[in-house]
Amino acid sequence: MTQLTLDTRSISRGDGLTDQAYKVIRDAILSRRLAPGTRLSIPELSRQLDISRSPVREAIARIEYEGLAESVSHRGAVVVEIGLDELVAIYDVREVLEGLAARLATRAADDAFIDVLERNWQAHRDAVEADDVEQHMKLDAAFHRHIREGSGNLRLSENLRQLQGQIRVAMTTTVARRGGMPAALAEHRSLIDAIRGGDPATAEQVAREHITRLRESLHDAASAERHHNNERRKP
Structure with missing residues (x-):
């Protein structure tokens, strides 16, 4: 499994955790720190961001909607690969x-x-x-x-x-x-x-x-x- 590496410095406690998680994960995808094909593990992302799984799950759903990730059978969401x-x-x-x-x-x-x-x-x-x-x-x-x-x-x-x-x-x-x-x-x-x-x-x-x-x-x-x-x- 590709190591997930996120810049978690911008995450703060309080409201808007879904928006914050979305921004951090999306930025990691666009900067290719999360490369195409990387599995977006909700438990691992939740652990790194030190937040519950629910906002991470919602953030990934938004990222999928934007076409930056896709659901793959038996793997869950992965960063999209575009040919x-x-x-x-x-x-x-x-x-x-x-x-x-x-x-x-x-x-x-x-x-x-x-x-x-x-x-x-x-x-x-x-x-x-x-x-x-x-x-x-x-x-x-x-x-x-x-x-x-x-x-x-x-x-x-x-x-x-x-x-x-x-x-x-x-x-x-x-x-x-x-x-x-x-x-x-x-x-x-x-x-x-x-x-x-x-x-x-x-x-x-x-x-x-x-x-x-x-x-x-x-x-x-x-x-x-x-x-x-x-x-x-x-x-």
Whole structure:
């Protein structure tokens, strides 16, 4: 059994134990301290968090609902394993939703919102120039979070948050493909300019093209993986 390792420092006594357990377990999954395929043992998680099993059970149910874990016969809940083909399907959906989020965010944008995007972009530019992949990924995720929250549509924002979590679990990086970090930075620049210009249609198109590039890169990787597997099976 894979060792479960959680950061329990944020757990405090009192109300909201389910929410606290959910956050700690979810963060461990997204950071891959709980790797894909790891069994989410309720007794073990309860022991580490030093709380009763009931909030842990409820937290895991929420994590399953988000697609970050799944129930497996005779094992219970395990961290989900997402292959390249499934990741391409996720990006098919993400392309449409990111475009809609950009359109709505442009309609609602004010100077304060644009300033947040600009500060993110400047920090992102510094990370790209320093070839800091970890910081790039962090700022890229923050940029998309700002856009979805700026849309003002809570259902849309939550759907995109869940998709982003599944993508992080898959951890199939597209950084080194088709321009990687500089391409993402340039596409974010184009999206900010469209939002600043008050052009919802262009903002939606730019956002969709940004995700399309990533999806096509993943599609190529999935095709190469299938070809490799087929070659291995040949006698």
